[in-house]
Amino acid sequence: MSAPVAWSLVAGFAVIFVVVALLMLRADREEVRAAREAPTQRLRTVIGWQHEAPAEPFTVPQAHRVMQQHRMCLREDCARKSEAYWTLVEARRLRPDSGRTY
Numbered sequence: 001m002s003a004p005v006a007w008s009l010v011a012g013f014a015v016i017f018v019v020v021a022l023l024m025l026r027a028d029r030e031e032v033r034a035a036r037e038a039p040t041q042r043l044r045t046v047i048g049w050q051h052e053a054p055a056e057p058f059t060v061p062q063a064h065r066v067m068q069q070h071r072m073c074l075r076e077d078c079a080r081k082s083e084a085y086w087t088l089v090e091a092r093r094l095r096p097d098s099g100r101t102y
């Protein structure tokens with residue numbers, strides 16, 4: 001193999017590498033942007049959990065499980081996490097932080 005052919009191959013592989021790297025970075029930026037815009041919608045499609053309020057009140061063990069499963073959700077955005085939170089507050093298993101203003 002001659003030197004010009006070898007350099008052409010190296011240059012070709014470098015171009016392919018750069019293109020793939022740019023495509024991966026672009027996809028990552030789009031994912032981050034989508035997560036900022038609608039985090040609850042993103043969780044629903046990825047994880048498959050429901051974020052609507054339950055039809056019946058949670059038991060304390062169910063509320064604990066929901067709080068763990070929905071730890072990435074904001075309580076204001078996720079009715080299911082909000083119901084679980086208030087179930088634990090009413091059962092005195094969780095005490096709201098009195099220093100925070102919401």
